[in-house]
Amino acid sequence: MFDLTTFRERIAALYRRASPYDGGRRATQRDLADAVGLNRSELNRRLRGAHNARLISRDVHAVVQTLVEWGAITTQAEARELLALVDCPDFTPAEWQSPPLDELTARESAAPAPIQTSNPNQPPSNLPRPVTSLIGREREMHEAASLITTRRLVTLTGAGGVGKTRLALEVAHRLLRGFSDGIFLAELASLHDPAAVPLAVAAALGVEEQAEQLLTETLRHHLEHKDLLLVLDNCEHLSVAVAHLVQELLDGCPRLHLLTTSREALRLGGEARYSVPPLPLPTREVAITAESISRCEAVQLFVARAVEVRPGFQLTADNAAAVHYICTQLDGLPLALELAAAQMYALTAAQIAAQLAARFRLLVERRYDADPRHRTLQATIDWSYSRLTSEQQALLHHLAVFSGGFTLEAVAETMQLAPLDVLDTMTELLNKSLIQAATSLGDDAGNAEPRFTLLETIREYALLKLREAGEEQMTRQAHAAYYQQLAELTEAKMEGSERAAWQNRLEQEYYNLSTAIGWSLEHEPQALNALQISSALWPFWRSSGRLSEGRRLLAVALSQAGEQAEPKLRATALTSTGRLAYFQGEYDTAEQWFEAALTLWRELQDARGTVSTLNSLGGVAYRRGDYQLARRYYGDCLVFKRQIGDKLGISTSLNNLAIVAGVLGEYQNARALFEQALALRRGLGSKLYIAVTLNNLGDVANNQRDYAAADNYYREALPMLREVGDKWRLAYALIALGDIAVDLDNYNEARLLYKEGLQLHQETGDRLGLTQFLEGMAMLAKEEGKLERAISLWGAAQAVRRMISAPLPPAQGARYEDIIASLRTDLGTTAFARAWVGGQMMSQEQAIAYALELIPASETSQNIYP
Known part of the structure; x- marks a missing residue:
């Protein structure tokens, strides 16, 4: 597992x-x-x-x-x-x-062992034996048992149907030998009168009321000297009465331990609260196969209960995807999984999965002995919902529009309230197990802003209530407006020292951003929101490797917004779309988007927009090998940036001019320009841009065959690129390091570097980067004596370069021409032509697979450069 x-x-x-x-x-x-x-x-x-x-x-x-x-x-x-x-x-x-x-x-x-019921000498108890086996929960049982042995009051909390009672019973059975006077269970679910709580406890213990003595006092006298564990199950609806009794018993009975189950804590001093989580779900990284998901406890529970109603049912390749979907959609909630599995007597797993949109009608318990609160999934949540105040219900409705979690700030902003005005109500929902604390991307000191989440089942329930209240449209508009404001900070945040933190924040908010875009696109009057969000997020689409997704959303938003979009917004969106196409190596397409944007920027007389787009067109010219045109574009941009005092912009223009000088073989000029750019960037403290220039200096040193200097530059840059999460630039640096490793005869190291670089280029969809991987692997094949394979890989790479209009830079091209000419002589014209044409006829995917044959399957990247 x-x-x-x-x-x-x-x-x-x-x-x-x-x-x-x-x-x-x-x-x-x-x-x-x-x-x-x-x-x-x-x-x-x-x-x-x-x-x-x-x-x-x-x-x-x-x-x-x-x-x-x-x-x-x-x-x-x-x-x-x-x-x-x-x-x-x-x-x-x-x-x-x-x-x-x-x-x-x-x-x-010395740890307590599971009891042997056949042992007549075991301590007394009234614990029932469950009729079904417990699936999983080893970690929870161990942790809860450890708490009970060290703390006198432990409360198992969690959402309805998460399995608190079942876990409490199993833990109690395991601990039985640890309490010499036994373990006793008092079930409180059927009680309605708070005054009946002591009566239920007395009945469980076999204690009779005494004349002229309060029952609580009788209980205290009975338990005063006993080494006993008392389990109180389902306390949430009687929490005040239970808390009073528990406090009195703890005060008067020093050897007594109590284990309670409740949807919310008793809130007593010394209470140890243990939150029972849903069953673990298959991780997203694992491919969905019967074998891979069978190790997951949620899947194991569903299959075990399905077999009870349909003997012979098995997890197979045919139904694995459906079972995975059921377990994921039901959050690994044991009650929901058991109710779903119970439908297997009449439906297939695929049919159940298809009907989960109507989960509250589908998931019904038909056994006559079922707990009334658990007969349907809806009844379980209805019970908790009915105990909320109107203010708590309204907040729960509001939270239904969030996806993938939320922060207190986001909730408060979308409700137009101060955070402190929302905090108490959110805390109550957390205490009642209707929302959960979620893991934040933060540091070890726990300084990250706390995040919260809803189980999908509770979110669906809350969404139904939001619709019944007629407030969905208004709430979603507020949600989309908040995430539009968040997205519009992206470019400025990711250009400065906050880049890594902002990248992390956007990763956490990815599902909320996607939801805001998706809803806005589905409601045409809101299409402008979708255009603004998707356009503003272009640095995130690139650095996170989601370039294709960003382009798709921008294309749809541009189409739907149509003439609604003001010229400045449309120009911004066109520029963003061009940038994403550029970073995927589609230079002709990128140029078209940039030219359209440039027309609008000039009509608007917007100097910043015009210069930014000219800079992008300089990038297209550079990639096409028109270096003099690229130099003119970059030079014009530098003049403007100096006029307005934009230090980061100045450093970018200097860096770009240096790149052009480098490919033209003007290495001294290139190094000087890079050093000027680096000094500015170090002063600004932007790790991303410092790393970019260090990479570029590495390229210059590499071209001059100064491998030691190149290696030092790349080594300094890579940790920064990993930290800020820029996959696109990190991939290029790794390929460059692979090239150095080949030149230094470190072939195994080169394989590791090329493989990691390839994986990142595949994630971003960068065709030029994939081409450079093929060229690196061709050189590796050549150095290892696999000459025909080397020629085929160079032929494949050349075909892709021609297709995307990205010729080799002059210095690099001259070196490769010399190598290829030498190989033509070594192989002979016929063998050379056969290998070259064979490579040119390969698709890029076929060529990559052919190159990977040089890397054994057992060879895995260990990030040898941290």
């Missing part, structure tokens, strides 16, 4: 609570990285699986041993659970018996 996300989150929770240093300082990820012999960035990439970085068994073992040494892991079971999350082999017996793991053995032997 490979679940890197859960592994990463659990590791973070463990090291943050460790205090291995003098003065009680808490550990950080940097401390963990140092302890296991990795730098922090590399450990972070491996924990996230970023850029094909992978955890290996040695890394996982080192992390676990460090956490044991720090005292964050205390049992073998906890250590093994971490290993299992990433399919890591167990420690050997010798390792378990060696420090620091040998300390776990003694601790583990």
Whole structure:
């Protein structure tokens, strides 16, 4: 069950609570990285699986041993659970018996074991035995059991149907031998009168009322000296009465422990709240196959319950996608999955998946013994909804329009309220398990703004209520307006020192941005919103590798907005579309968009827009090999930028002029211009633009065969590019480093660099970048003596360059012509022609597959340059 996300989150929770240093300082990820012999960035990439970085068994073992040494892991079971999350082999017996793991053995032997019901000497209890098996929940059982043994009051909280009762029963059974006077369950779900709570507890314990004595006092006397665990199930509708009783019992019974289940906490001092999550879902990175999703607990539960109503049902290649969709749409919520599986007596998995849009009609429990609150999925949520105030209900309705989570700021802005005016109501929804705290992209200190999310099932319910109230249109307009304002900050934010933070924020808000664009496009009067958002996001579309998506949305928005769009907005959108086409290597298409934009900018007499578009046209001219035209464009831009004192713009124009000088072989001039640009950019503190110029200086050094200098420039640039998340530029740097590795005969290193660069170019859809990968692999094939393959790859690359109008720069082209002429002599005219024509007839995809045959399947990129 490979679940890197859960592994990463659990590791973070463990090291943050460790205090291995003098003065009680808490550990950080940097401390963990140092302890296991990795730098922090590399450990972070491996924990996230970023850029094909992978955890290996040695890394996982080192992390676990460090956490044991720090005292964050205390049992073998906890250590093994971490290993299992990433399919890591167990420690050997010798390792378990060696420090620091040998300390776990003694601790583990004292842990409570599952009870054997056939043992007549076990402590007393009234715990029922569930009629169905519990699927998964090993981590939750271990964590909850550990809490109960160390804290006297533990409350399992969570949304209705998440499995709180089932988990509480399983944990209680496992702990039975740990309480000498037994474990007793009082079920409160059917009670309506708060005064009946003590009666239900007394009945569960077999305690009778005494004359002239309050029942609570009788209970306290009965439990005063007992080593006992009392389980109170379904407390939410009687929370005040339960809290009063619990407090009185805890005060008077020092050996008593209580485990309660509730949709909201009791809010008592000393209460340990354990939030029960839905069952884990298949990760997005995993391909949907029967084998891959069968390891997921949500899928396992659905299949197990489906077999109960349709014996012989199996997870197969034919139904895997439908089962995956069902589990994902139902959030891994056990009740919802069981209700869906119950429909398998009459429907197929594909039919259930197709009808989930009407989930509240479909998911009905037909067993006569079902809890009335759980007979339908809607009844489960209705019950929680009915207990909300009108203000809480209104906020829940409003939250339905968000996708992928939200922040307090976003909610407050879209409701036109101050954050503090929303905070209390949001906190109540969080306490009632109707919204969940979500993971934020932040630092180890937890400084990122907290995010919250709705389970999809609750979001659908809230959306129905929003529509019933007739407020969907107004709420979605407010949502779209907020995300339009957010998007319009993108270009300025991503040009400065905040680029990495802003990239992270846009990644978190990606689904909200997409929802705002999609809704605006579906409602034609709002098409201008879609055009403004998609146009403003062009730097994000590029840096995140979503160029095709950005172009598609811009094309649709331009079409739908039509004449509604004011000339300035239309010119901005045309420029943005041209930039995305440029970054995908479609220079003819990009030029058309830029020329159309330039006409509008000039009509508007907008100097900034005009100069920006001229700069883009300079890029097109450069890629086509018209270097003198590119130099004129860039020179004109530099004059204007100096006139208005735009330092970043000046540095960009200097950088562009230097690039032209470099390809023309004017290396001294190029280096001087780059150094001027770099000084300006260092002063501005923009890591992205510093990295760009460092890369360019690396290119100059590379062309001059000064590989040591080139390597130093690239090494300094790469961490910055990884940090800011610019996949497009990072890919070019990796390919360039691969070229150096080939020239230095480091062929295995070159393979790793080329492979990572290829993957990034494929993500961005950059055809020129893919061509440079083919050229690099051709040189590698040539150096390894695979001459015909080298010629075919160069032929394929040349065909693509011709197709996209991107000739080789003069210096590079002259070198390749010399090499190819030499190969023609070595191979002979016939063999050379056969290989060259064969390459030119390949599609780009076929040529890439042919090149990858030079990289063994076992060869994986380890980000050798951090």
